[in-house]
Amino acid sequence: xxTHPILDPTRALPFPQAALxxxxxxQLRKNIAHATDVIEAKxxxxxxEKTDWQQLRSAASAIRAHTLENLAFxxxxxxxxxxxxGGQVHWAADAAEARQIILDLLRRENATEVIxxxxxxxxxxxxxPALEAAGVAVFExxxxxxxxxxxxxxxxxxxxxxxxVNRSQVREIFVRRMGLANLSDDPxxxxxxxxxxxxxxxxxxxxxxxxxxxxxxxxxxxVVVESEGNGRMCLTLPRTMITVAGIEKILPRxxxxxxxxQVLARSATGERMNPYTSxxxxxxxxxxxxxxxxxxxxxxxxxxxxxxxxxxxxKCIRCAAxxxxxxxxxxxxxxxxxxxxxGPIGAILTPQLMRMRHAxxxxxASSLCGAxxxxxxxxINIPEVLIDLRAQIVDQQREQPYRLxxxxxxxxxxxxxxxxxxxxxxxxxxxxxxxxxxxxxNDGWIHSLPGxxxxxxxxxxxxxxxxxxxxxxWAARAPHSDQPSGKEAQ
Amino acid sequence: xxxxxxxRQQILDRIRAATxxxxxESAPVKVAPETNLPRTYIHHxxxxxxxxxxxxxxxxxxxxxELVECTPQAISSTIAAQLAATGKHSFVAPHGLPAEWLVPGxxxxxxxxxxxxxxxxxxxxxxxxxxxxxxSGTIVLHHSAAEGRRVLTLLPDWHLCILRASQVVETFxxxxxxxxxxxxxxxxxxxxxxxxxxxxxxIKGVHGPRFLHVILVRDES
Numbered sequence: 001x002x003t004h005p006i007l008d009p010t011r012a013l014p015f016p017q018a019a020l021x022x023x024x025x026x027q028l029r030k031n032i033a034h035a036t037d038v039i040e041a042k043x044x045x046x047x048x049e050k051t052d053w054q055q056l057r058s059a060a061s062a063i064r065a066h067t068l069e070n071l072a073f074x075x076x077x078x079x080x081x082x083x084x085x086g087g088q089v090h091w092a093a094d095a096a097e098a099r100q101i102i103l104d105l106l107r108r109e110n111a112t113e114v115i116x117x118x119x120x121x122x123x124x125x126x127x128x129p130a131l132e133a134a135g136v137a138v139f140e141x142x143x144x145x146x147x148x149x150x151x152x153x154x155x156x157x158x159x160x161x162x163x164x165v166n167r168s169q170v171r172e173i174f175v176r177r178m179g180l181a182n183l184s185d186d187p188x189x190x191x192x193x194x195x196x197x198x199x200x201x202x203x204x205x206x207x208x209x210x211x212x213x214x215x216x217x218x219x220x221x222x223v224v225v226e227s228e229g230n231g232r233m234c235l236t237l238p239r240t241m242i243t244v245a246g247i248e249k250i251l252p253r254x255x256x257x258x259x260x261x262q263v264l265a266r267s268a269t270g271e272r273m274n275p276y277t278s279x280x281x282x283x284x285x286x287x288x289x290x291x292x293x294x295x296x297x298x299x300x301x302x303x304x305x306x307x308x309x310x311x312x313x314x315k316c317i318r319c320a321a322x323x324x325x326x327x328x329x330x331x332x333x334x335x336x337x338x339x340x341x342x343g344p345i346g347a348i349l350t351p352q353l354m355r356m357r358h359a360x361x362x363x364x365a366s367s368l369c370g371a372x373x374x375x376x377x378x379x380i381n382i383p384e385v386l387i388d389l390r391a392q393i394v395d396q397q398r399e400q401p402y403r404l405x406x407x408x409x410x411x412x413x414x415x416x417x418x419x420x421x422x423x424x425x426x427x428x429x430x431x432x433x434x435x436x437x438x439x440x441x442n443d444g445w446i447h448s449l450p451g452x453x454x455x456x457x458x459x460x461x462x463x464x465x466x467x468x469x470x471x472x473x474w475a476a477r478a479p480h481s482d483q484p485s486g487k488e489a490q
Numbered sequence: 491x492x493x494x495x496x497x498r499q500q501i502l503d504r505i506r507a508a509t510x511x512x513x514x515e516s517a518p519v520k521v522a523p524e525t526n527l528p529r530t531y532i533h534h535x536x537x538x539x540x541x542x543x544x545x546x547x548x549x550x551x552x553x554x555x556e557l558v559e560c561t562p563q564a565i566s567s568t569i570a571a572q573l574a575a576t577g578k579h580s581f582v583a584p585h586g587l588p589a590e591w592l593v594p595g596x597x598x599x600x601x602x603x604x605x606x607x608x609x610x611x612x613x614x615x616x617x618x619x620x621x622x623x624x625x626s627g628t629i630v631l632h633h634s635a636a637e638g639r640r641v642l643t644l645l646p647d648w649h650l651c652i653l654r655a656s657q658v659v660e661t662f663x664x665x666x667x668x669x670x671x672x673x674x675x676x677x678x679x680x681x682x683x684x685x686x687x688x689x690x691x692x693i694k695g696v697h698g699p700r701f702l703h704v705i706l707v708r709d710e711s
Contacts, residue, residue, distance in 0.1 A: 031689075038690040055531040062527040072505040085674070091498035143696060144687035160687055167688050187688040191696055198697065203606055219672045229644065229683040229698025236640045237606055247501065254672035258663040259531065261678075262626075272549065273626035273680035276698060278640075281674040286603060287639045288675075298501045306508030 005154040005335035008126070009354050012338020014361035019336035028164055032156075032333040035163040040324045042270025043375070050266065059259045061379035064315035067250050068305060074217035074250045075296065081220025085282025087292040095125035098297050102127065102209065102242060103134050105293055109240050111136060111207040115198075117224065117231045118142035119211025120158050120318060121244050121297060123340040124353070127209070139201050141230035143194050150177040156334030158341060159268050159320040164333050198230070208234035208289075212245040213317070214260060215294070218253045221281040222294065225264060225274050235278050241289040247296050248314040260317060263377035267319035300353045309388045313348050315378040320345075322372035322382060328365055337362060344372035348385045356392055363389040407452055426471070433465050440464035533667075535625065535660025539710055542624045542660050547706075549627025553681025554694050555702040562709050565652065569593050569616065572650055572703055578613035584642055586635020591616060591652065601642055609641060614648035615699075620676075621657040623665050628680045629653065629704070630665060632673045640677060649699040651679075654709045 006012045022028050047053050067074055079089045092098035106114065114136055116122070128138050140149045144162035148155060151173040155161030162170075171185040174193050183193055210231065214223040222243055224231045235241060251260065257279075265274040283292050304310050323329050323343030334342030339350035339359060347362040363386045372382040403409045418428045439446045446462040448454065456462060468476075537545060543559075550557050560568040570593040573581065582599045583592060592598050599612055618636035622629050629651055631637045643649055659665050683698030694700060 035690045039686075042690075052531040055528070058528050059531055066527060069509055071509060072502050075502065075505070091501050093497040093500055097497060141697070142687070143685045147687070160690065162687055163690070170688055187691055187693045188695075190688055191685060191693045195696055202697070203610065216672070219674075221672070221674070227683070228685045228687075228696035230696065232640065232644050232677070233697055236644055247505070254669070255666050258666045259529075262531075262662055265626075269686055271680070271692075273623075273628050273678065275553075275679065275681050275684045277676075277678040279673065279676040284675055287633060287641075296501070298497075298504070302501060302504035302508055305505060 004152075005156075006338060007123075007154050007335070007340050009339050009350050009359040012359070015332075015336055015338070015365040016361065018338050019332040022333045022336055023331065027166075028333060029331070031164050031166045033330060034166075035157075035160065036324045036330050039160070039270055043267060043321060043324065044270075046266045046270055046272060050262075056259055056263050057377055057379055060263050060317075060377050061315065063251065063256050063259060064317070064378045065312070067252055068248065068311060068314055070252075071247065071250065071305065074252055075247060077217040078215050078220055078250055079296075081218070082215075082222075082282055082294060083220070085220050087220065087282035087294060090293060090295045092295055092297045092299070094299050095297075098125045098244060098295050098299070099127060099130045101295050102244065103130065105240075105242055106131070106134070106136055106207065109207050111240075113137045113139065113201075113205045114207045114209050115139045115141050115201055115205045115234050115238065116145070116208065117210030117226070117234045118145045118161070119209070119244060120155075120340055121211045121246055122209065123155060125244070125297065125299065127244070139198070139205065141198050141202070141234060142226075143191065143228060143230075146194055146198070147173060150174070154335060155340060156342060157320060157323060158318050158343075158345075159323075164335070202230075202233040202237055206239040207242070208238040208240070209242045209244065210234055212243050212249055212294075213264070214251045214257070215245055215249050216251050216254055216256075216279075219281055221254070221279050223257065224278045225261070225268075225276075226278075227269070227275045229276055232276055232278055235280060236288050238289055240291040240293070242293045242295065244295040244297060246314075247298055247301050248316075264317055264319055267321040267375065267377045300355060303355070304352050310348070310352060310385055312380045313345075313352060313385060315380050316345055316349070317378055318345075319377060321375040321377065322380075325371045325375050327367060327369060327371070332365075337365070344382045344386075345380070348382055348389060351389055351393075356389070356396065360393050360396075363393065411452070429469055429471075433469075436465055531663075532661060533663040535664065537624070537660050539655065542658055543655055543706065545660070546622055546624035546627060546658055549624065550681070550702075550704060553627055553684075553702075555627075555681050555704060557704045557706060559706045559708055562707055565705070565707055566590050566593050568705050569650070569652070570595065572705065573614070573616075576614060576648060578648065580611070580613045582609055582612040582615050582642060582646060584617055584636055584638030586637075587616065587618065588636070601638060606641060606645065609645045612646050614650065615642055615646040616650045616652070617643055619651050619653050619657060620673075621659055621665055621668055622653050623662050624658055624660050626662065626680055628662075628678050629702075631677045631679065633675045633677070640675065643677070643679075644698055647699055648701045648703070649682075650703045650705065652705045652707065654707045656709050658706075 090101045131138050140146050147162040147170050157163040167185045170190050175183050212222045213225045265271045322345050326344050329343040337346045339346050341349045347365050351359040351362055366386050368383045370383050418424045444464045449457045547557050580597045584601050617638050620630045620632040682694050682702040683696045684692050684694050685696045686692050
């Protein structure tokens with residue numbers, strides 16, 4: 001937290017550089033390791049007790065894939081049902097249009113203040129700075145978002161955005177911003193302070209902005225999954241509710257909730273069910289807001305939809321299980337990803353939202369171990385998408401004039417040449433053996449290499465090459481020994 | 491007020507182009523009836539009525555919700571005992587709550603379009619429920635006249651929910667089966683308001699009711 005994290009992919013540093021401040025901050029690493037350990041252990045335990053987990057995953061994956069295949073139909077169905085129920089549906093092609101629609105709605109309401117439910121989509125479109133620039137005071141009501149807002153910090157996780165902040169740091173922020181000198185760092189006391197701080201806002205601010213976990217096409221309903229009750233407050237008390245949601249948040253039918261809600265809480269927070277789930281349909285006279293708006297956001301999603309391998313990115317239900325299990329995220333935390341969407345899902349989603357023009361280091365921020373795919377409740381094959389995005393980035397780089405100065409590019413070009421002909425490969429092997437002898441110590445290990453090779457040897461040793469290559473060894477064998485002996489054949 | 495937006499057409503056109511190009515079927519399907527999707531997960535539980543209630547009780551207690559059982563004859567006296575134990579006096583109730591549940595000795599406010607401030611003044615709320623799901627310890631409200639408007643079970647700090655054993659299902663799909671049609675409003679409550687935002691520790695009581703009590707009426711034969 002010493003350096004202010006930048007979550008705008010157009011301005012963020014490449015991942016390896018952006019990760020450095022975290023890797024050098026032991027407190028931050030401890031907070032992240034603790035939080036991800038706790039959440040992953042809870043998730044694993046509750047998934048293990050579910051005997052039909054794999055069947056639920058298959059159903060969830062199939063529902064999401066089917067929705068995407070028929071997205072235009074379901075969006076139109078949602079629009080007509082929501083409108084019939086008294087809601088208003090708006091369509092935003094990109095982030096700027098979504099912000100403008102929301103600002104226009106707020107102007108019509110004469111709104112000077114809004115209360116907000118945590119929504120990553122609003123972070124994606126950078127809504128808060130736009131609201132503040134227009135003179136609208138924003139009150140985040142999710143506890144984690146409140147901690148970040150008061151601490152002038154940025155989210156590092158999509159489910160628990162303040163996961164990198166520990167209790168004593170929360171206390172410090174609350175003491176400073178709420179003027180509560182005697183506050184203890186007991187989480188219950190901190191939570192109680194937030195309850196009191198926000199209560200009056202809930203009761204007085206007439207406009208709320210939130211997201212949606214699901215939009216149900218069959219009924220025109222929206223669904224918000226939460227824990228604290230701040231979502232219920234925002235969905236119930238104000239006069240006007242504005243929901244901003246990506247076009248992929250659609251579910252075909254109410255019945256589909258029986259699958260999605262069973263997998264979501266277990267994957268997200270390691271609970272059998274989150275404390276509160278709210279479903280509402282348009283406007284209900286006498287119960288809740290008098291005006292309800294949905295802003296459907298495209299922002300590159302329709303182009304992701306058109307790529308067969310990448311389409312599965314849009315199946316995501318934002319549970320963050322991939323983030324919690326990722327060995328890279330667990331070391332670096334979320335800020336290193338330079339996006340509001342960190343971790344494996346962020347590594348595939350962010351570059352695509354940026355039309356592959358920014359965040360190009362993210363598809364490489366993975367060891368391709370596949371843990372993310374294994375835990376994903378909707379079976380997004382993240383490693384497959386990562387590899388495809390890497391290929392797209394390499395294709396782009398092929399077009400760049402500076403490629404001739406890129407050692408990696410040149411190295412690959414040379415490797416390509418060498419591997420193309422047997423004699424070249426043999427000659428290169430021979431030369432390589434002679435060359436590496438200079439760097440091989442008496443103990444048979446290479447401890448340090450120059451240039452690009454140093455990236456390997458600065459953290460580990462490399463075994464020196466053996467005296468004979470496999471090819472030489474094979475050729476030198478007696479011809480009859482090609483047949484396996486009877487003993488080996490068993 | 492909202493002119494038909496060109497973005498709408500543009501987005502829908504882009505989606506149609508994207509999905510038709512990559513659909514595996516030879517002819518693009520306008521909409522699949524969704525009958526072919528695999529739904530092999532557990533729909534119906536196997537527990538006996540007794541075990542189902544025991545599971546719900548266990549789950550609710552894990553969430554730090556209190557649960558007591560009573561016979562149909564003892565509902566009023568059980569409500570009275572629960573209310574008395576809180577030390578609170580002022581309770582609010584939805585207008586459809588059975589009259590015999592409004593036990594004497596307490597100050598009752600009945601919700602006929604009460605203002606938020608009036609609801610906020612009360613110390614607790616007593617409601618019915620649509621059903622409950624034992625597997626996840628979830629109380630389902632569809633906000634009927636006996637369950638109350640959404641705000642009613644939100645602002646008071648203490649919520650007493652009266653549930654009949656015959657309303658308890660084992661799995662979430664069984665709840666969906668119980669809906670003759672999808673509800674327009676629904677709230678699924680699994681324990682009192684909570685957060686895990688500070689160090690992933692579940693802390694009870696943020697903005698919703700900090701105390702959730704359930705009376706389970708053993709009405710099954």
